[in-house]
Amino acid sequence: xxxxxxxxxxPLRGEVTVSGAKNAAVAIVAAxxxxxxxxxxxxxxxxxxxxxxxxxxxEMGAAVSFTGxxxxxxxxxxxxxxxxxxxxxxxxxxxxxxxxxxxxxxxxASVPTPGGCDLGDRPIDQHIKAFNALGAKNENANGVIRVYxxxxxxxxxxxxxxxxxxxxxxxxxxxxxxxxxIIENAAKEPHIVDxxxxxxxxxxxxxxxxxxxxxxxxTKFLKGITYAIIxxxxxxxxxxxxxxxxxxxxxxxxxxxxxxESITAKLRMIGATVDxxxxxxxxxxxxxxxxxxxxxxxxxxxxxxxxxxxSALLSICEGTSFVTDxxxxxxFRYAGELRRMGADxxxxxxxxxxxxxxELTGAPVKxxxxxxxxxLIIAGLCASGITExxxxxxxxxxxxxIDEKLRKLGADIRRVYYNNAEIAxxx
Ligand code: EPZ
Numbered sequence: 001x002x003x004x005x006x007x008x009x010x011p012l013r014g015e016v017t018v019s020g021a022k023n024a025a026v027a028i029v030a031a032x033x034x035x036x037x038x039x040x041x042x043x044x045x046x047x048x049x050x051x052x053x054x055x056x057x058x059e060m061g062a063a064v065s066f067t068g069x070x071x072x073x074x075x076x077x078x079x080x081x082x083x084x085x086x087x088x089x090x091x092x093x094x095x096x097x098x099x100x101x102x103x104x105x106x107x108x109a110s111v112p113t114p115g116g117c118d119l120g121d122r123p124i125d126q127h128i129k130a131f132n133a134l135g136a137k138n139e140n141a142n143g144v145i146r147v148y149x150x151x152x153x154x155x156x157x158x159x160x161x162x163x164x165x166x167x168x169x170x171x172x173x174x175x176x177x178x179x180x181x182i183i184e185n186a187a188k189e190p191h192i193v194d195x196x197x198x199x200x201x202x203x204x205x206x207x208x209x210x211x212x213x214x215x216x217x218x219t220k221f222l223k224g225i226t227y228a229i230i231x232x233x234x235x236x237x238x239x240x241x242x243x244x245x246x247x248x249x250x251x252x253x254x255x256x257x258x259x260x261e262s263i264t265a266k267l268r269m270i271g272a273t274v275d276x277x278x279x280x281x282x283x284x285x286x287x288x289x290x291x292x293x294x295x296x297x298x299x300x301x302x303x304x305x306x307x308x309x310x311s312a313l314l315s316i317c318e319g320t321s322f323v324t325d326x327x328x329x330x331x332f333r334y335a336g337e338l339r340r341m342g343a344d345x346x347x348x349x350x351x352x353x354x355x356x357x358x359e360l361t362g363a364p365v366k367x368x369x370x371x372x373x374x375x376l377i378i379a380g381l382c383a384s385g386i387t388e389x390x391x392x393x394x395x396x397x398x399x400x401x402i403d404e405k406l407r408k409l410g411a412d413i414r415r416v417y418y419n420n421a422e423i424a425x426x427x
Pocket of ligand 1: 022023026093094117121122123124125126127128162163164165166187304305327328329370371398
């Protein structure tokens with residue numbers, strides 16, 4: 001087992017380069033199943049969710065390999081067995097993307113119910129609604145979801161609410177349906193635009209990605225291409241918040257500032273200074289940081305994937321902040337861990353009430369999910385004393401070399417191996 005050990009209180013200073021976007025990369029790697037030739041994907045983050053996607057493709061018979069740092073060569077023409085292995089599928093939410101892509105290509109997909117961060121109930125009823133609209137049937141037995149169709153025909157799909165995964169899966173199946181599909185109330189996240197750009201570069205006909213209405217005309221042949229994945233706006237935001245929390249001065253490179261607008265606006269409201277350049281942002285602090293209120297919203301609103309990180313920062317900002325996140329059932333499981341470090345945070349339904357304290361103190365804590373883990377790292381970086389974060393496998397799912405990147409910014413963070421049995425024995 002591994003944990004991060006952080007000696008806090010050191011301002012982050014210097015430059016950090018953001019990797020490719022996790023939530024774009026998992027969708028685009030799955031989308032190679034729809035391609036009729038070989039693809040080369042660049043700026044692919046080397047994180048565990050991608051490693052699982054690669055394993056799933058290989059298990060089904062595809063030829064997949066990293067040909068250089070962050071460059072993945074994928075040829076899915078040899079896939080014969082459209083069945084995703086159980087244990088791999090249940091370790092991440094993105095395994096649901098193999099339903100849409102296998103359905104689009106083989107008209108038959110059997111995928112174990114997806115797993116991923118425990119943020120409360122995460123059904124895929126909207127995904128199924130989209131598949132049914134295109135003419136597919138579905139059954140759910142033994143923990144496996146099977147979706148199949150004699151024929152996929154373009155249709156009108158109206159989502160009951162914004163769903164990133166539902167929108168992506170609807171695109172996958174519609175790209176291979178006959179005729180026109182119109183998706184209404186579509187999610188607008190940057191990774192949906194990136195996926196549409198990838199598919200259109202292969203020859204698909206997708207219009208309106210990034211808006212509420214996406215129109216897709218089915219395409220028979222999708223050619224192989226070389227494609228570079230967009231930078232990860234959540235990774236970028238995480239380093240921006242860490243720079244503010246440690247009262248540091250950090251240049252975050254390889255970003256698309258437009259994707260960071262809501263994060264930049266919030267940091268400025270708190271009192272941090274954010275200078276924007278063409279492909280980077282600089283975050284530094286010149287005055288005391290103060291409370292703010294935030295409600296997470298689908299893009300372009302403040303992203304739910306940045307909520308835990310911002311809450312960690314607000315725990316040391318003067319005044320009382322209210323953080324509302326009703327996108328998931330429960331995305332506040334980190335609150336108890338922050339309280340171990342001296343944060344004054346209480347959860348009332350979908351709202352975290354955070355009373356800023358002067359200083360957090362280091363403590364042994366556990367990452368409860370990917371972004372909660374990032375929040376605990378931020379808390380550890382600005383706390384006095386030593387913080388030990390266990391269950392860092394959650395963090396490794398979505399942050400490429402986070403400890404190395406932080407050390408380059410002057411953080412005292414070490415990866416320590418430990419054996420649970422020893423701890424049990426030492427009790
Ligand atoms: C994607 O999850 C991201 N994951 C999440 O990022 C992100 O938090 C989320 O979008 C919102 O932006 C990936 O891209 C792999 P949703 P997804 O469908 O697709 C409910 C991270 O930290 N819902 O927009 O699962 C759902 O339970 C991860 O990188 C249904 O009820 O999000 C949730 O409450 C965490 N039925 C809400 O809608 C459905 O059929 C939004 O879910 C689908 C969703």
